[in-house]
Amino acid sequence: MARWLVASAWPYINYVPHLGTIIGSVLSGDVMARYLRSKGEQVLYVSGSDEHGTPIEVEAIKRGITPRQLTDENHEKVKKLFEAWKISFDNYTRTESPVHVEFVRDFYLKVYRNGYIFTQEEELPYCPNCRRFLPDRFVQGQCPKCGYPEAFGDQCPSCGSPLDPKDLINPRCTICGTTPEIRSTKHWYFDLPRFAEKLKKYVEENPRLPSNARNFSLKLLREGLKPRSLTRDVSWGIPAPFPGAEGKTIYVWMEAVLGYISATIEYWRLKGEEEKWREYWFNGARSIFFIGKDNIPFHVIILPALLMASEEGYELPWTVSSTEFLMFEGKKFSKSQRIGVWIDEALEMFPVDYWRYTLLSIRPEVRDTNFTWELFLEKVNADLNDTLGNFIHRTLTFLCRFFDCKVPPEGELTEADRQMLREVERAKEAYDRLLGEIRIQQAVQTVTELARKANKYFNDRQPWRLAASNREEAATILHVASRVVEALASLLEAFTPTVALEIWRMLKLKPGENLKAGHQVALPKPLFRKVSLKEVEEKAGGGVKVLEEKVTPEDLARLGLKVAKIVEVEEVPGARKLYRIKLDLGGGLIKQTVAGLKTYYRADELLGKLVVVVSNMKPVKLMGLDSEVMILAAEDDGRVAILTPERPVKPGSRIL
């Protein structure tokens, strides 16, 4: 029998993960681990907290604690959260684990002795005040290409040009603001290009890789691999084991990917079976990695190359399930802008299986998908509550009301009954086939679809009509319906484990046990409840989530949209983009605005123009000048056009 290692990407724990992080990694991995276990396979599911590196060090400094204190705290928190999310890890460990540290050092020493590591001097920005070398992201300054003042050392967010920190004008350290200097430092490199041929073969000959992972990796290989730097001048990390590398640590990415192995070792060491981990990494063991698409190079290129470089004969990743991204209400999840839902707040709002079901049913397998509250309501109310929950509840209630909560015997099956039982088998087959291809989204749908068919069956057969007149036939129908409930429990286990357990409990069965005629079930209680938009609004309030509201004519009226005529345009001393503009709003009313139009319009172009304004803006001061209204303009990729009435109307005309 094959041994399976299920692995999910290690969350970087400078903060709690959000919904997008876990659907691609730990939640998907959990489904697969549960599924394979249910098939009787030998499965080990591992992951852990990724806790080294500059961002965590900086976060700790900000909070006045040590990095270790920070990660101790966050690791405990995240670990507990994953338990609450019912993620069935066999080992959720961390990169500070002594087993990991020891393994990484041994591993790289081996790779070093095998001759795949070399050193090189390079020049990097160094902050004399923080006394540290700065990663590119930690240097900010003016972009040499477009002049944007807040460009990062690796890229300008305004014009998109890739940059080198040395090119920035007036560079500064983002931690303390000091001007960095360029210092020379020596670093150790992993000779990745040496594995290009073998990697190409690996990718090309692995038919299981999803197309995004495959194509992206082949593209990287076509473009040519570069040596990967292995070390950093950062104190918070695993000390590099190479001779002469005192004071250097291993770059976080390059050690965290080895965590999959160290977590396996740690698991078996704790069990007292020191050598057993090898069964999960050698001799035909199969590994499945669950990651987001941003992680493809590390799992399809770098990890396999490192395994090759060890020359120990490790099995390479059997497949990598790389999802696209989950968006939140049409936007990227953003910690700084508070866009999204984090896994701690999610559970404070609704039961874990509401989330698991919704996320799994929109798992971004083909393209980016979008989480919206509207969608959440649809999944919970229509799928879970109305379809699944109601079918189970109506069946068990019927059973208790008419048959003393006892499962009746099968009796004589009609074609419709046989058809229903065939649908159960068909659903199980589809479920197996789809999960075998790691198509979780479709597999979830298969289960809901079965419940739908069961509702139809129940309706068509109308057992309530027969309960008095033809008790035997009614009995047969309820026998069949009960078996569907039983099947739903096992099919739901991987997706919504808490609900599955609850169904087993109501059936008074142990998970996986078969239902027999005469078996007594419990009085049912509803598995789900409906969620209202209002409830979401109340719970999700606090500015964390944004609900898309439809606008009424009254809302439009609130803006006080009016036509106004520009009667005066003046430059604002000292401002690069601003004009001070006076507008005639009709009836002798003159209001002033300060608008950023100077780069788009000359003063004489604006003078006399009829424009659309929001007349009841809350006044603000810009460059010390009052701005009371706002001129509406359209923006298209850097070009700006003022809105103006299509034929002349009186200033002050209302806009409807």
Next chain:
RNA sequence: AGCGGGGUGGGGUAGCCAGGUUAACCCGCGGGGCUCAUAACCCCGAGAGCCGUGGUUCAAAUCCACGCCCCGCUACCA
């Protein structure tokens, strides 16, 4: 800029790799049925011809080319 992934009824998705019955499913919408069940459930109907153009083919949403649009990546941000 280059590269990768996409553009399918009003909304959300599947189908595309392995071309082929009336383009599937959920929500929503209009009408009807049932009353066992959590105002649930079931049925019927309206609504797209699959971004555009051109090609390959007996046959294309599915393959190819070009164009337009969206998202992401470009690897010392984790």
